[in-house]
Amino acid sequence: MNTRQEVLDFVHNGHQHYLPHLSIDCVIFGYHAHQLKILLIRHHGHEKWSLPGGYIARNETLTQSAHRILAEKTQLSNLFLQQFYVFGDSATRMNRIETHDTHNTTYAKVGVALGENHWLSERTLSIGYYALVDYLNVVVTPDLLVDAYCWQEVTDVPALDFDHNEIVQKALMTLRAQLYQQPIGYNLLAEKFTLPEIHALYEAILGRQFDRRNFRKKLLTLGLIRQLEERRKIGPHRSPYLYEFDPENYQKALEEGAVLAQ
Structure with missing residues (x-):
């Protein structure tokens, strides 16, 4: 969402186009200078970083939504994308007041205050996907509600918003477990390598x-x-x-x- 009008339409009418209680969080792994890194974003008004993600359109499958969200965030397609877990048990996801306040901080940039029963303030379950991308080919698309983004080494991830540290750790554990079961590396190395x-x-x-x-x-x-x-x-x-x-x-x-x- 790159314009104020797009954000306002999402806030007021998004529940008609997206599933209100279900979202996707993406752990986007990139490899650079012998370091495994993840892409983080910082929403407007927030001190902590978080994972990129989005909602699932009513006319999309889960996989279609995940690929769309990934393409919107990185401008890349046809990547290795793996669903790995559903998150909904953490205290953060159970705390509607905290969720409500967090969203209000973000949407204050466009002058919107969400009511307590707004669809964005409801408890949301998150489906985790991890993706493997070529670090040098990623083009992060500007988003009106995102103030900054960075690549952070997986061994030095700071405290993140929501339950996103748990999501990162689960994604990393899954990636490691599948390293000898899936063709990991196709999107992380150059076409020819030693x-x-x-x-x-x-x-x-x-x-x-x-x-x-x-x-x-x-x-x-x-x-x-x-x-x-x-x-x-x-x-x-x-x-x-x-x-x-x-x-x-x-x-x-x-x-x-x-x-x-x-």
Whole structure:
């Protein structure tokens, strides 16, 4: 929502177009300089950061809504997107007064004060999705109600609004658990990469170091990557082979579920 009129229409008529009690929160993972990061935003009048998200349109499926919201926030499409949890048990989501006050702080920018029974003040369940994006390709779309955005390393996430710290931790746990079950990395690395580069990515996701000896064999066995004849010249006596993801096997793994034992 980039204009005041769009925001006002959303506030007054949004319940006609969106499901009032159900939203999507997106944990958008990006990888840069050997660090795994997430995209955070800060709404107008707020001191704390939060996750980007949005409401589910009445004529959309959950997946369609998640892809739309992600495209609106990053200008990217056809990304790895995974639903991982439903959030509704936290005290924050149960506290309607806190939710009401928080929304009033945000919408004060357009001169709107929400009534206690306004649809935006109702208790809302959140469906969590995580996405994997190319950090360099993300273009964050300006939003009238968002004052700032940043990329924050997952090991240094500050206290967030609502229950978003819980959502981030659950997304990270899910990503790590699925690292050897899903073709993670397709959207996080360049088109061609070396084994040390994909090894560094996996270490950044797991938050620990691990043995390289069987790493190449594991990935090749899964069939998600293939070795190229091309090499990258790094320096004297250092010309490692380049690798690329196999799109056909990658898509097959997405559809059928791939398994790679550690």
